[in-house]
Amino acid sequence: MVCRKVMLYVDMEVNGVPLKMEGIPNKARNLQMNLMMGKLYRNSRHTRSSIACYKECLRHCPYVIEAIIALAELGVALKDIISLFPQMMFYF
Numbered sequence: 001m002v003c004r005k006v007m008l009y010v011d012m013e014v015n016g017v018p019l020k021m022e023g024i025p026n027k028a029r030n031l032q033m034n035l036m037m038g039k040l041y042r043n044s045r046h047t048r049s050s051i052a053c054y055k056e057c058l059r060h061c062p063y064v065i066e067a068i069i070a071l072a073e074l075g076v077a078l079k080d081i082i083s084l085f086p087q088m089m090f091y092f
Contacts, residue, residue, distance in 0.1 A: 031060040038070060047074055058084040 021037055029037070038053035051074055057067040062085045071081050 026056070029056070031057055031064070034060065035064070035067065038067065042070065042074070050074060051076060055084055062086060 021033065021040075024033065034053045034056045038050050038057065041047075041050035041053060051071060054067040054071050054074075057064050058071075058081075068081060072078075
């Protein structure tokens with residue numbers, strides 16, 4: 001497991017996102033992969049791609065606090081974040 005992670009970081013593209021992870025289709029990515037890609041895109045300052053990955057995390061599991069915080073820090077509007085949750089009653 002550790003060897004795979006090291007390989008992903010060594011095999012980086014110019015923009016900083018691993019080629020191997022970008023080659024995986026969106027539908028085949030799991031929660032952990034989307035979270036990792038969101039972090040990598042954010043560190044390489046690809047804001048739109050990072051936001052897309054974090055939103056996909058919330059579609060997989062709406063209770064990923066790390067993704068919610070990251071979206072807020074990236075400047076996503078609260079109403080857009082809330083719209084990703086299942087239909088619940090929110091009182092403000």
